[in-house]
Amino acid sequence: MTYPPWLDPYDAELFILFSTSHIVTISLIAVLIALLFLLRHRLRLWSERARLTLRIVLACIMLGCEIVLQLWYIYGGVWSLQTSLPLELCSLSLLLSGVLLLTRSRWLYSALLFAGIAGALMAILTPNLGYAFAHFRFIQFFVAHACIILALLYMTWVEQLRPSWRSVAGSMIFMNVAALFVYIVDILLNANYMFLRYKPSTPSVLDMLGPYPMYILGEEVLALVLFSLMYVLLFAIPDRLNHRMKKGKSPAV
Numbered sequence: 001m002t003y004p005p006w007l008d009p010y011d012a013e014l015f016i017l018f019s020t021s022h023i024v025t026i027s028l029i030a031v032l033i034a035l036l037f038l039l040r041h042r043l044r045l046w047s048e049r050a051r052l053t054l055r056i057v058l059a060c061i062m063l064g065c066e067i068v069l070q071l072w073y074i075y076g077g078v079w080s081l082q083t084s085l086p087l088e089l090c091s092l093s094l095l096l097s098g099v100l101l102l103t104r105s106r107w108l109y110s111a112l113l114f115a116g117i118a119g120a121l122m123a124i125l126t127p128n129l130g131y132a133f134a135h136f137r138f139i140q141f142f143v144a145h146a147c148i149i150l151a152l153l154y155m156t157w158v159e160q161l162r163p164s165w166r167s168v169a170g171s172m173i174f175m176n177v178a179a180l181f182v183y184i185v186d187i188l189l190n191a192n193y194m195f196l197r198y199k200p201s202t203p204s205v206l207d208m209l210g211p212y213p214m215y216i217l218g219e220e221v222l223a224l225v226l227f228s229l230m231y232v233l234l235f236a237i238p239d240r241l242n243h244r245m246k247k248g249k250s251p252a253v
Contacts, residue, residue, distance in 0.1 A: 001077075006135050009076030013132040021133035026124060029146045036150060040157040051158065058151055059098040065144035066094060072136060087182050087193040089119045089175065094144050097151040109161045110170035113152050114227035120148040128200040163235055168227045175223060 005012070016022070043051065066086055073079035086095060093116035100108045123145050131137040155161050183196045192198055199206045199215065209218030 003076065007072065007075070008135075009072075009078045009137075012130070012135050012137075015127065015129045015132045015138065017126065019132070021138075022127075025133070025142050029124060029142070029149070032146065032150060033153060036153055037157060043154075043158045044160070055101040055154075058147065058154070059101040062094050062098040062101075062144070062147045062151065065140055065147065066091065069137075069140055069144075072140075081189050082191040085185075085191075085193065087185060087191075089115065089178065089194055090123050090145060090148060092178055093119055093148050097148050100155060101151055104155070104159060104161070106161060107170075109152075109155055110163065110167040111174035112171070113156070113163050113167050114171035114230050115175045115223070116148050116152050116171075118223065118226045118230065120145040122205055126204045128204060163231060165231065168224075168231050171227050172224060176220075 003009070043054075046054070070079070070084065070086075073084045078084070086092065093112055096108060096112055097116055099105075100112060124142065127141060129138065129141050131141075133139075156163070179194055179196060182193045185191065186193055186196055195206060196216065198212055205222070206215050206219070209215035209222065
């Protein structure tokens, strides 16, 4: 069977880490995040119905990313139980973040916030990806991971859900429960979802964490450090500074 070049699962240009297309894509995602931050106050002024519509559209895009990926696997004849199930951390975060957009569940927000953003960010910076721009898989990969970050930041900046130290614990629990479930599936299917049995063949942060199984323990430590830093730098310190500024502006009694 002959495939169009942008859909071919076999004979495609290989992805190159930090190539021009990769750097441009990272830059575009950064611009989208910056725009969401700058427009957060305007979006808060939208009616509840308008914000719900926006959340539904974003959730549909996220679900669509997974659906078209599965259809592409089938179309290319490469679908398999060992590699195609949505059991990677980012696949789980993608689908559950879509649910979060629709439900505004505070429990789900705490579970996903740090694990979802950190996992998607790592994937964007060091993708386990074999296809260069403008292959379908390149576009789908980066759209899906960008949507995870945008969805979670939207819930924070616009819907004004706020994390706490419990959110750090929640993300760690979510990640470990997911890993336990996925590891059982890996054993049953002789698969390697979430790279719980060996490292990916492409360069990744796991290369700095030692051999198997030590890199899994290294992931735990790295995740805890990253989640804690994200909370302190993005939330705890800014909240404390805002509190001091408001306190300083209050009139003397």
